[in-house]
Amino acid sequence: MLDFDQVTAGYGNAVVLDRLSFSIAQGRSLAVLGRNGVGKTTLLETLMGNTRVTSGAIRWGGDDITRWPAHLRVRAGLGWVPQEREVFPSLTVEENLAVVARPGPWNLGRVYDFFPRLRERRANYGNQLSGGEQQMLAIGRALMTNPALLLLDEPMEGLAPILVEELARSIRRLCESEGLASVVVEQHPVLALEMTHQAIVLERGTVVHAGPSAELAADVALLDRLLGVGIEEIPG
Amino acid sequence: QDALRIGLIATYSGPYADYGRQFDAGVALYLKEHGGKIAGRPVEIIKKDTAGPAPDAAKRIAQELVVRDKVSVLTGLDFSPNAYAVGAVATQAKIPTLVMNAASSAITGSSPYIARLSFTVQQVTDPMARYMLKQGVKEAYTVVADYASGQDAETAFKKAFAAGGGKVVGEVRTPMNNPDFSAYVQRIKDARPQAVFFFFPSGVMPPAFLKVWKERGMEEAGIKLFATGEATDDSFMEVTGDVALGLVTSHHYSYAHPSAKNQKFVKDFEAQFGSSLRPNYFAVTAYDAMAAIDLALAKTQGDASGDKVMQALKGLSFESPRGPIEIDAATRDIVQTVYIRKVEKVGGKLVNVEFDKFDRVKDPAKEAQ
Amino acid sequence: MKNTLKLTPQRQRAAEVAFWLALAGSFFLLPDQLTLMSQILIFGLFAVSLDMALGYAGILTVGHAAFFSAGAYVAGLLAKHGWGEPISGLLVALFASAALGYALSYLVVRGADLTRLMITIGVCVLLAELANRLSVITGGTDGLQGMVVWPVLGLFEFDLFGKTAFGYAFVIVLLMFLLVRLVLRSPFGLALRGIHDSRKRMLAIGSPVEARLRMAYAFSAAVAGVAGALLAQTTQFVGIESIGFNRSAEVLIILVLGGTGRLYGGMVGAIVYMLVHDWFADMNPQYWMFWLGIFLIAAVMLGRGGIMGALSRRFRTGEPTR
Amino acid sequence: MSAVHALQTRGLGISFGAFHAVADVDLTLEPGARQALIGPNGAGKTTLINLLTGVYRPTAGSIRMGDQDITALSCDQRARLGLARTFQINTLFPSLTPLLSVVLAISEREGLAATWWRPLKRCTQVFDEAHALLVRLRLDDLANVPVAQLAYGKQRLLEIALALAARPRILLLDEPAAGVPEDESGELFEVIADLPKDISILFIEHDMNLVFRFSRRISVLVAGRILTEGAPAEIGSDPRVREVYLGNTHVAAHAAIARAAYA
Amino acid sequence: MAIVIFDGVAYGMLLFLIGVGLSITMGLMNFVNLAHGSFAMVGGYAASALMGRLGLGFFPALAAAFVAAALVGAVLEFVFYRRLYRAHPLDQVLLSIGLVFVSVAAFTWGFGPTMQPFSLPSWLEGQLTVGSIAVGRYRLFLIVAGVLVLAGLLLVLGKTRYGAMVRAAVDNQRVAGGTGIHVQRLFFLTFSLGCGLAGLGGALSLGMLGLEPSFPLKYLVYFLIVVCVGGAGTIAGPFIAALLVGIVDVAGKYYLPEAGAFLIYVFMIAMLLLRPHGIVPRKGLT
Ligand SMILES: Nc1ncnc2c1ncn2[C@@H]1O[C@H](COP(=O)(O)OP(=O)(O)OP(=O)(O)O)[C@@H](O)[C@H]1O
Ligand SMILES: Nc1ncnc2c1ncn2[C@@H]1O[C@H](COP(=O)(O)OP(=O)(O)OP(=O)(O)O)[C@@H](O)[C@H]1O
């Protein structure tokens, strides 16, 4: 469904992604792992058309969307949760959600059921929310666009443990029951690998490992080499 | 023979661009009538824009005109601060400087090389006070724009009016660029004076004031209105429209001045620039300034050195389209007839029709000294 | 990055020296434009002073003419009432406008950008109106007349060709510029950049933000006052136009054209703006505004951040690393 | 009241309109404390930090630092008394470099920042100290890259560097490790834990690894009020905390580590 | 007393009508559009030229003024403004000042430096007696027009998704695009609306202010005052501010003519010190 083909992209003259390729099929999910600054966020920004692509192509369904403006990508089914949440500060929670609404299974009621906390804070402005609430709102906002592919940039950051568990479960469930595909960028590999089917690991803008999530999760030595994760710190 | 270079410092852009346009027309007309020559020499006019009152720019321009362009005469000077700033250059370089408009009284005193062909605020205000007294007005209310000329007009009016036994019962100064005059007019209406004298620079202020005056029915309330000729500047007469009808003003030039000289002037002017631009007091002064240089150089036999030209200018008198004028030998300021006019519709056009006059009026501010 | 040249500190220094030498050279190269050149220098200094407030301290102000004219009137009144010594006149103007700036800073350091913008405009218009009212002292709209400025150092009379004026303006502007440069490269200058970037973070690291801004504003006012005094002394006249919204807006245009927050932006902006302005006005006294407008539009469309902004994309300079 | 507490609040509260974001909080921070503040999203943790640092004015209660009442002081005054913080959402100097940012923080601390007559470059000690600090947080090779171009995780580190540059007596950290990879966040916390023993630290964190490894005491905030306080082991096994916050997260192991480390 | 307040309200309404478009382009869209007066001028000239030369009626001329200014705005948005939405505000200042210069010179060239002739339709001239006071017809008309425009805008911007979309796009264009908002088209329409309103205000000002090529610079400060004192980006704010400014100005000039030129600025500074974000601050500002 999504095909990222030999894409080189960056900001201005700086190249961040270097001939990077991967693809995702419908209803599948992909974990994007890597240390700070390897280009994970840039990858998602490139998918949304916010970087300068110098070569390669991004294909979505049958279309080459490499040069499409962002709003058309959203209409075509990409739903984006930016890393720094970036909720609209001068809109209330409810407006934040309503303003991006597109027809589909997700509507205000369902998002509120998904994050009851948002319903409580519905009249607060975007800048009057706690960090975690903003995170919920950013996710809820992406859902309101009724995407076919959800792009999540560190969605768990700043959420309480109880919510992290719940959210991971929900996203997995959405994949299975509604055929929603997702790209999950995460700092916590274990969590991300648990949520996804496939995984890629980036290093300096290129893929250094690609494979099924479960395999990577099981190969502690590899994980440690790629990401420097010590086993005793794995939660759960 | 090399050209006589004249530096023309005026406003060609911005809100007062009409001044430069009128100057240009007056100058061009004189030159055209005289085959492009003054005192037998071809003339080169170097135009410089100050974009309004900008003394630092005016002074710089004057210096450049003298140093780089080697002009023999400086002229133009629509705004008083510009004229004051140029005065120092005139003195230092000994360049005759003919003021075409700047109306602050002391300008001629600021340099011995300055002569004025236009008028002073006091010169046209004082006769109006005397005229009003003559009409039996005993009490008047003054409205002036709050800037130097407005203050000059107020002072001159009060002095002349009081001297003739009149009483100023109220006075108000409005800010420049005042968009809405309703408060001031209402105030006057509530004060019910016998008459109102006002002074505004020509342009947007007089029509705005007159509009409210009309709207409030001041005339019906029996309050008479008088002003100086800036209020009915010929350049703005048509756009001011019917609200000006009947307004009595005092000034030194009306486009409808009935003399033969003026009729020819107006006719030539229309032939040259079409009928959409009416010559006003700027154009006529510019025309006269050229005439004055011409006459002065004729007296000096073409010698353009500063002292000689100034000597020739002193006491120079000639017939202008506005009537007889003279450059006072002592003050280098103009002596001229000031007319009392009334706005009427003549042949479908609004014009200032002269019906009374004060002869040989000198600048009253100088006479007092 | 391609197409960028790295400027070593030595080359940067050399470029600066060359810049000032070129300006000084106009004394010989443009002998009949000296008055224009001295006014360019003066407006350059004025724009640099605005840059301290706007580009470095981040105080959006369109009221800087208040300080410029305060300096001008102080120097002018001194010279009118019997003290025509220029250098001491400048010093008095400097302190007077610094004091005015410090007093007014209490009104402007708080509040958001638009609020500051409007307050500075308001204060400036009020002062202009005040100068108009006090016409007995200031000469009102006719301008302050009767200034007698003594020869510089008792030696150099202000001449018709503007030689003395240029030399005097050049030396003073250079000195003031070096002072501004010193201030902006000091720890205090760094603090200003910090405030510009994030006031919230500055508070969190314990910076008394408002006090810093007040000081910067007073500094900036002082420099503007010197510029105004210079103009008054070299033209021997003070017009009420030196105060007010239009002059404030003009210097803002100059600075933005040159580039804010870049030290040389004000000088470069003044040179380009005034030369272009003079050139267009000479060519076409009626409609030069049209061409100047086109020039400004083209300048923005071709490069953001003004001329210095465009230059800085070609040349990279090292931040002080030690 | 004895002055042994580094920081103490009494009945502290703030309401936004009718909503009580923080209410009646009595929180005490001992000298040398390594204390965590946890609680569900929107419990009021950040708001509490904002009250402590003076960003918000409390609507009720008081704050004392040592034996001084600081309730009425402004942000910068508190900071100069030695109260430093990091922000949950990066609040940095985007146009400066990390080096200059830290230099700035140090010169503010040293009272140098009002100095206008001396070039910055001459302040060599400040630069040395800044460099050392950046080395400690592994930002030294990015020292001269504009902050705006740093990856998010590096910016988080700079947040902490700026707080540390103030040489605080009390350090308030709002999710300092969010966005930092796991291995680095561990190291980061080691840096924090290694700070001089007399610095009191209060940190908010949602990563239970870190909380249970590095805190000696945990306060749990729920709906603006302190639900409970105690040693990590007690909190980890408190059913109320599990219900509202921890869920099934496994913390026993960490509690054990923590005990081992600080016993 | 009553007449003074009435005059003040009418004057305020005029300020509101001209300034409200700026609250949209500068306040809502965050574009420091100092060329606002130029768009008002386009409307004014369009109306006066159409009425004077083609004999168009007053209402059609008002509509034409709106359309003309909106069209000019649309073209300029397409060519210039859209490239600068994300630029530094000072770059926006430079662009819009450049446009002001160009428009001033162009209108001087096209229409001459003097005022435009204009006369109101006769049913709007003179006074009308309402109760015990005689009020200017045109002033009354301005008040009605102001209230209508206020109501219309409140409805469109406050109660519709369109308004929220504009605010979202202004808050964060990148993310707005990334959540499906067609930012470019939205801004294009909104900017044109703001310009159209300016044009309408410019045409309505014909009955009170003189229209000449320097209009955009001359009244700039007034527009800014109304928008900033009221609260940039809101509609109700500038409305209230305009009323207060109008009343303070007129009443001040009536009762305290010596302070005439000072009052409005003193009032502005006082208001801004009391309410730095305006009378009706835009929501969600930190
Ligand atoms: N606007 C920008 N301009 C130039 N370079 C940038 C910009 N944003 C990011 N970079 C650079 O691009 C690289 C990749 O950054 P990116 O944010 O994609 O990393 P990341 O993998 O998401 O890191 P993190 O885990 O910290 O979120 C970094 O080296 C960063 O410095
Ligand atoms: N200015 C404000 N006006 C109204 N409500 C506010 C305001 N600021 C914060 N709140 C509310 O106060 C509550 C506490 O927010 P706070 O940021 O302190 O939470 P937190 O405990 O830090 O949560 P998180 O873990 O998600 O960061 C939130 O529900 C938030 O919506």
Ligand SMILES: [Mg+2]
């Ligand atoms: Mg990232």
Ligand SMILES: [Mg+2]
């Ligand atoms: Mg928080």
